[in-house]
Amino acid sequence: MGQIGRLEIELFLIGGSAGSLKVLLDMLPAVRPDLTFPVVLILHRKAGPESMLDILLANHSNMGVIEVEDKTTLQPGTVYLAPADYHLLFEHKSLLSLDCSEKLNYSRPSIDVSFQSAADIFRGNVGAMLLSGANADGAEGLAYIKKSGGLTVAQDPSTAEVAYMPARAIERGAADHILPPGQMASFINNLSVSTN
Amino acid sequence: MLEPTIIKDDELEVLLADISVLYGYDFTQYSKASLKRRVNRICLLDKFASFAELRYRLTHYPEYLQRFIEEITVNVTEMFRDPTFYKALREKVFPQLGTYPFIRIWLAGCSTGEEAYSIAILLKEANLYHKSLIYATDLNPGVLETAQKGIYAINQMRQYSENYILSGGREDFSSYYRANYEMVKFNADLREKMIFSTHNLVSDSSFNAFQLVVCRNVLIYFEKELQNKVLRLFDDSLDPLGFLALGAKETLRFSNLEKQYKQLDSEKIWRKLH
Numbered sequence: 001m002g003q004i005g006r007l008e009i010e011l012f013l014i015g016g017s018a019g020s021l022k023v024l025l026d027m028l029p030a031v032r033p034d035l036t037f038p039v040v041l042i043l044h045r046k047a048g049p050e051s052m053l054d055i056l057l058a059n060h061s062n063m064g065v066i067e068v069e070d071k072t073t074l075q076p077g078t079v080y081l082a083p084a085d086y087h088l089l090f091e092h093k094s095l096l097s098l099d100c101s102e103k104l105n106y107s108r109p110s111i112d113v114s115f116q117s118a119a120d121i122f123r124g125n126v127g128a129m130l131l132s133g134a135n136a137d138g139a140e141g142l143a144y145i146k147k148s149g150g151l152t153v154a155q156d157p158s159t160a161e162v163a164y165m166p167a168r169a170i171e172r173g174a175a176d177h178i179l180p181p182g183q184m185a186s187f188i189n190n191l192s193v194s195t196n
Numbered sequence: 197m198l199e200p201t202i203i204k205d206d207e208l209e210v211l212l213a214d215i216s217v218l219y220g221y222d223f224t225q226y227s228k229a230s231l232k233r234r235v236n237r238i239c240l241l242d243k244f245a246s247f248a249e250l251r252y253r254l255t256h257y258p259e260y261l262q263r264f265i266e267e268i269t270v271n272v273t274e275m276f277r278d279p280t281f282y283k284a285l286r287e288k289v290f291p292q293l294g295t296y297p298f299i300r301i302w303l304a305g306c307s308t309g310e311e312a313y314s315i316a317i318l319l320k321e322a323n324l325y326h327k328s329l330i331y332a333t334d335l336n337p338g339v340l341e342t343a344q345k346g347i348y349a350i351n352q353m354r355q356y357s358e359n360y361i362l363s364g365g366r367e368d369f370s371s372y373y374r375a376n377y378e379m380v381k382f383n384a385d386l387r388e389k390m391i392f393s394t395h396n397l398v399s400d401s402s403f404n405a406f407q408l409v410v411c412r413n414v415l416i417y418f419e420k421e422l423q424n425k426v427l428r429l430f431d432d433s434l435d436p437l438g439f440l441a442l443g444a445k446e447t448l449r450f451s452n453l454e455k456q457y458k459q460l461d462s463e464k465i466w467r468k469l470h
């Protein structure tokens with residue numbers, strides 16, 4: 001059951017930094033695998049070959065988890081993880097691209113960059129959530145999504161390991177909803193256009 | 197700060213068509229998401245308030261073209277970027293290349309040269325540099341000038357030195373350059389076997405036969421069709437049993453070449469079968 005009167009969600013974005021991994025590992029198991037849209041994760045992470053974040057996330061999710069490569073195509077009910085050291089961009093509604101241009105907010109991938117790119121392609125048909133973090137990245141991107149008509153969520157700062165990132169977004173009025181981790185999965189599930 | 201959107205999608209198309217017709221540089225098959233960001237960024241940097249202003253400058257001032265192209269392409273690079281790639285070059289590719297009397301390497305999209313110096317260092321350490329030639333090419337003449345000089349900011353060296361060690365380097369990394377205030381200059385003997393030249397992967401053809409072609413983080417900026425065209429160009433430029441190396445997130449899979457090449461383990465290195 002989608003929310004009354006709002007546009008259909010065709011993409012859900014999650015941005016996170018310090019303290020966000022635990023939130024994801026807690027909520028992903030409760031996200032239904034038959035979501036009618038893809039979920040794209042932009043997480044600040046250390047560059048390095050040994051990172052097995054995709055495997056860790058896959059072990060905590062009923063959905064497939066794919067670390068994005070050049071020109072990866074998007075499928076509903078699948079989680080896409082931005083690779084370390086690249087910005088993730090949207091070419092069109094089902095095609096991603098990567099870019100290794102300058103860092104933004106000391107970050108590559110930058111949440112702002114991906115959120116803006118998604119909003120330019122999906123307009124109002126996108127949902128985005130900003131989790132715990134110590135970085136200024138993400139707040140502007142979330143505001144951009146809201147301005148384009150998208151649906152925005154910030155983690156309740158009082159539940160965040162590092163409150164700074166979601167608090168910045170809330171301060172600038174970028175969040176439609178403020179949620180604790182325990183309510184995130186059902187929030188996402190409810191955006192899916194289900195038949196039951 | 198995110199760039200504001202000054203240039204709309206259809207305006208970008210017009211601009212790219214102008215540049216192609218007037219100057220012969222064809223960006224129409226570049227990935228649009230990155231291009232859009234770069235064009236909006238240059239509007240901000242060079243203070244164009246509208247599409248019309250940017251278009252006027254580009255079409256009426258040919259001397260502006262070089263700056264424009266340099267800014268809309270992404271030239272970010274580092275030394276020993278992805279150390280495991282360089283480790284694989286050392287351990288899996290160079291022993292093969294060493295069997296040739298003469299080694300020709302093409303670095304396509306070499307940007308400001310950090311990759312070229314990294315490979316020169318590896319070749320030296322493998323005792324192969326004396327019989328090698330590195331052809332380092334890029335679309336932008338400006339980055340090639342920097343590459344030729346081999347002068348880089350000293351504050352990068354710590355990171356590069358760490359990368360170097362992770363790539364299997366055992367020497368003292370600082371022995372490869374001389375520091376002077378904020379800058380370092382890499383030793384002249386590393387440049388001895390480098391040839392720098394402009395080459396446009398979109399429009400220029402093959403110019404030699406190589407045993408190793410390295411093109412990393414360039415194809416991500418191209419759409420699929422152009423990628424296939426450029427991969428054909430590399431194929432035409434590779435000797436039988438030659439090696440092709442791509443960036444960490446790029447692949448030969450799904451391309452027309454896939455069947456004629458064999459991937460080395462999980463590395464982004466492929467060997468031409470015959």
Ligand SMILES: C[S@@+](CC[C@H](N)C(=O)[O-])C[C@H]1O[C@@H](n2cnc3c(N)ncnc32)[C@H](O)[C@@H]1O
Nearest residue numbers: 269270271273305307334335396397398412413
């Ligand atoms: C991101 S840099 C990659 C540098 C280096 N190979 C690395 O991986 O660190 C991309 C380079 O490709 C160059 N480039 C873009 N389009 C090109 C073209 N059509 N022909 C040749 N080089 C091109 C750009 O000028 C830039 O220097």
